[in-house]
Amino acid sequence: MGKNRKDEQLEQFRVDDRGQKLTTNQGLRVSDDEHSLKAGVRGPTLLEDFHFREKMTHFDHERIPERIVHARGFAAHGEFELYESMQDVTRAGFLQDPSVKTPVFVRFSTVAGSRGSAETVRDARGFSTKFYTEEGNYDLVGNNIPVFFIQDAIKFPDFVHAVKPEPHNEMPQAASAHDTFWDFVANNQESAHMVMWAMSDRAIPRSYRMMEGFGVHTFRFINAEGRAHFVKFHWKPVLGVHSLVWDEAQKIAGKDPDFHRRDLWESIEAGDFPEYELGVQLLAEEDEFKFDFDILDPTKIWPEEDIPVRIVGKMTLNRNVDNVFAEAEQVAFHPGHVVPGIDFSNDPLLQGRLFSYTDTQLIRLGGPNFHELPINRPVCPFHNNQRDGYNRMTINKGPVSYHKNSLADNTPSTSSEEEGGYVHYQEKIEAKKVRGRSVSFDDHFSQATLFWNSMSPPEKQHIIEAFSFEIGKVKSKSVQQQAVDMFANVDLDLATQIADSVGANPPLGRGSDVTKASPALSQENTVKKPNTRKVGVIVDKQGDSVELLQLIYSFKAAGLKPEIISNKLGTLGELAIDHTFKTADPVLFDAIYVASVSEDLTFLKETGRYLTETYNHYKALGASSTAQDLLIGMDGPGVVAGNDNERLVDSFIHAVTAHRHWSRIV
Numbered sequence: 332m333g334k335n336r337k338d339e340q341l342e343q344f345r346v347d348d349r350g351q352k353l354t355t356n357q358g359l360r361v362s363d364d365e366h367s368l369k370a371g372v373r374g375p376t377l378l379e380d381f382h383f384r385e386k387m388t389h390f391d392h393e394r395i396p397e398r399i400v401h402a403r404g405f406a407a408h409g410e411f412e413l414y415e416s417m418q419d420v421t422r423a424g425f426l427q428d429p430s431v432k433t434p435v436f437v438r439f440s441t442v443a444g445s446r447g448s449a450e451t452v453r454d455a456r457g458f459s460t461k462f463y464t465e466e467g468n469y470d471l472v473g474n475n476i477p478v479f480f481i482q483d484a485i486k487f488p489d490f491v492h493a494v495k496p497e498p499h500n501e502m503p504q505a506a507s508a509h510d511t512f513w514d515f516v517a518n519n520q521e522s523a524h525m526v527m528w529a530m531s532d533r534a535i536p537r538s539y540r541m542m543e544g545f546g547v548h549t550f551r552f553i554n555a556e557g558r559a560h561f562v563k564f565h566w567k568p569v570l571g572v573h574s575l576v577w578d579e580a581q582k583i584a585g586k587d588p589d590f591h592r593r594d595l596w597e598s599i600e601a602g603d604f605p606e607y608e609l610g611v612q613l614l615a616e617e618d619e620f621k622f623d624f625d626i627l628d629p630t631k632i633w634p635e636e637d638i639p640v641r642i643v644g645k646m647t648l649n650r651n652v653d654n655v656f657a658e659a660e661q662v663a664f665h666p667g668h669v670v671p672g673i674d675f676s677n678d679p680l681l682q683g684r685l686f687s688y689t690d691t692q693l694i695r696l697g698g699p700n701f702h703e704l705p706i707n708r709p710v711c712p713f714h715n716n717q718r719d720g721y722n723r724m725t726i727n728k729g730p731v732s733y734h735k736n737s738l739a740d741n742t743p744s745t746s747s748e749e750e751g752g753y754v755h756y757q758e759k760i761e762a763k764k765v766r767g768r769s770v771s772f773d774d775h776f777s778q779a780t781l782f783w784n785s786m787s788p789p790e791k792q793h794i795i796e797a798f799s800f801e802i803g804k805v806k807s808k809s810v811q812q813q814a815v816d817m818f819a820n821v822d823l824d825l826a827t828q829i830a831d832s833v834g835a836n837p838p839l840g841r842g843s844d845v846t847k848a849s850p851a852l853s854q855e856n857t858v859k860k861p862n863t864r865k866v867g868v869i870v871d872k873q874g875d876s877v878e879l880l881q882l883i884y885s886f887k888a889a890g891l892k893p894e895i896i897s898n899k900l901g902t903l904g905e906l907a908i909d910h911t912f913k914t915a916d917p918v919l920f921d922a923i924y925v926a927s928v929s930e931d932l933t934f935l936k937e938t939g940r941y942l943t944e945t946y947n948h949y950k951a952l953g954a955s956s957t958a959q960d961l962l963i964g965m966d967g968p969g970v971v972a973g974n975d976n977e978r979l980v981d982s983f984i985h986a987v988t989a990h991r992h993w994s995r996i997v
């Protein structure tokens with residue numbers, strides 16, 4: 332893999348300490364790093380021990396404030412390439428020439444949990460992309476859900492206070508299943524649409540590699556002639572959109588709290604590079620008012636069936652970070668980092684974000700020079716008259732640090748639009764200064780119902796169960812009832828089932844008249860591929876090693892990722908056993924295949940546990956001829972056994988590709 336411009340730039344900051352002499356930060360060689368300087372080996376430590384003081388002081392300052400939201404995240408490097416020039420709609424340099432590859436850095440995150448929280452919690456996921464373009468950094472700071480909880484940025488602190496752990500006891504961590512969140516929801520009903528997504532399978536993704544990304548807001552594209560289009564951004568994962576089941580997600584939170592970063596890291600290390608296609612929905616300016624929703628309202632989608640998604644390029648994540656803190660933690664995204672040809676709309680949520688992100692970096696990264704950190708530096712030159720501040724790294728030469736000047740020939744100089752200078756889109760505005768919201772933002776429920784209508788029966792069932800879980804955890808009966816009554820506006824049957832489950836009164840409200848659906852919203856219609864699916868292969872260490880080798884080969888040839896599980900580590904023929912029953916767990920696999928069994932009772936019990944759990948999570952199960960009896964009683968689709976091992980392997984791969992077998996009765 333060749334180095335792109337960002338890799339080359341980062342290279343000068345990389346340090347490999349291996350094989351080097353230990354020194355202080357001043358470069359002084361250290362003779363002893365085991366003992367502090369003392370007055371006698373049993374005596375007190377001396378203040379003059381500068382080495383101890385420097386080491387300890389640095390350690391004491393190793394933490395920076397975590398992000399107030401999206402604290403738990405992980406990131407990777409990659410590249411973006413364009414399929415076709417987009418010059419018809421935007422003059423953005425990186426969207427002109429399909430032969431140009433733009434380096435990117437992408438950070439995925441959960442929203443509510445703190446930096447050490449589990450990754451598989453029910454939550455939206457952040458999906459932030461920094462494009463290092465020749466015209467400066469462009470940040471697309473999105474989520475895996477295309478709408479948001481609120482319509483005006485001024486409500487963001489309230490929303491975040493409500494979803495975060497409750498302040499009196501700091502519980503629960505990384506969870507919305509508590510009173511203040513649902514109290515906020517019921518009393519701020521613009522949240523209805525996003526809550527539907529948050530209660531759906533979208534909020535428990537199987538992998539960062541298998542979720543969509545959305546810019547959420549309406550942005551603007553402007554072409555070289557100055558013509559503008561409204562635009563919504565989409566990332567579509569090449570592997571399709573897939574989710575965990577809730578029971579599994581909760582168990583993984585304990586078995587492997589790093590599940591999503593491990594998945595991303597391992598895939599990239601293995602060369603299975605995550606890929607996402609970039610899609611845009613475009614709307615001519617004159618069509619702004621043609622819809623039954625306001626295109627500036629961030630609680631609304633543009634249904635793909637009405638405004639098609641034009642697929643314009645692909646992003647490939649092909650390199651893991653060298654250092655999580657230096658890169659994933661210090662990266663500073665900002666929806667206001669734009670390039671010529673991309674501009675904002677008046678979405679009041681977006682407008683507030685344009686303030687918040689720099690403000691948050693000032694406290695988080697300790698001052699105004701965070702753009703100098705290696706991960707944040709543009710790959711193009713940057714020059715201005717900003718000076719000084721904490722941790723300034725650039726050494727600006729000369730006496731001039733002001734504009735306009737004559738001493739430096741009035742440089743750095745501004746650029747005309749033709750020379751690449753950013754010119755804001757000249758939108759005409761005639762308005763009164765008011766605190767208020769347009770009445771066109773008032774319909775909070777139609778698209779929530781559209782989402783509900785678009786779900787397949789199992790997806791609907793999961794939503795009912797998620798609501799029942801979340802509202803069931805709420806202690807206040809009043810809040811429970813308010814939430815039930817609110818969702819009667821989305822669907823009466825949904826609300827009635829939640830009420831029944833949480834012991835609330837049957838909902839007030841008459842349901843919805845909306846019958847429209849958007850099939851693109853259902854995960855049932857997503858791409859399904861076997862690639863990179865993790866299969867736990869259970870073997871008895873006395874089993875047939877040649878048969879196992881053949882099996883593993885067939886699985887790998889189909890794109891699956893087999894890992895071998897037995898009661899003890901060691902080898903079977905030339906294959907290493909990857910896990911014991913205890914070091915792995917069925918929830919960590921997409922499917923289980925029993926290749927051979929032993930008579931040992933513990934072995935049989937553990938295999939039974941693996942199979943039952945996998946069956947209950949609707950995942951594929953397989954057993955070769957000698958092990959097929961273990962599947963007795965596990966009926967329904969996705970369970971494959973038999974005597975013809977070759978056919979069996981094919982049917983098993985087919986069963987894994989289906990992702991889940993919802994029609995199973997568990």
Ligand code: HDE
Nearest residue numbers: 398401438457458473474479484487547683684687688691
């Ligand atoms: Fe953010 N958001 N946000 N947000 N957001 C932050 O910026 C904020 C919103 C999103 O991986 C913070 O650097 C306000 C929508 C992502 O580093 C902060 C509002 C969407 C990330 C902030 C929103 C997002 C953040 C905290 C309402 C989806 C993680 C740390 C107006 C389109 C970026 C930071 C990363 C992070 C403010 C709403 C996505 C506080 C005020 C809508 C993916 O500045």
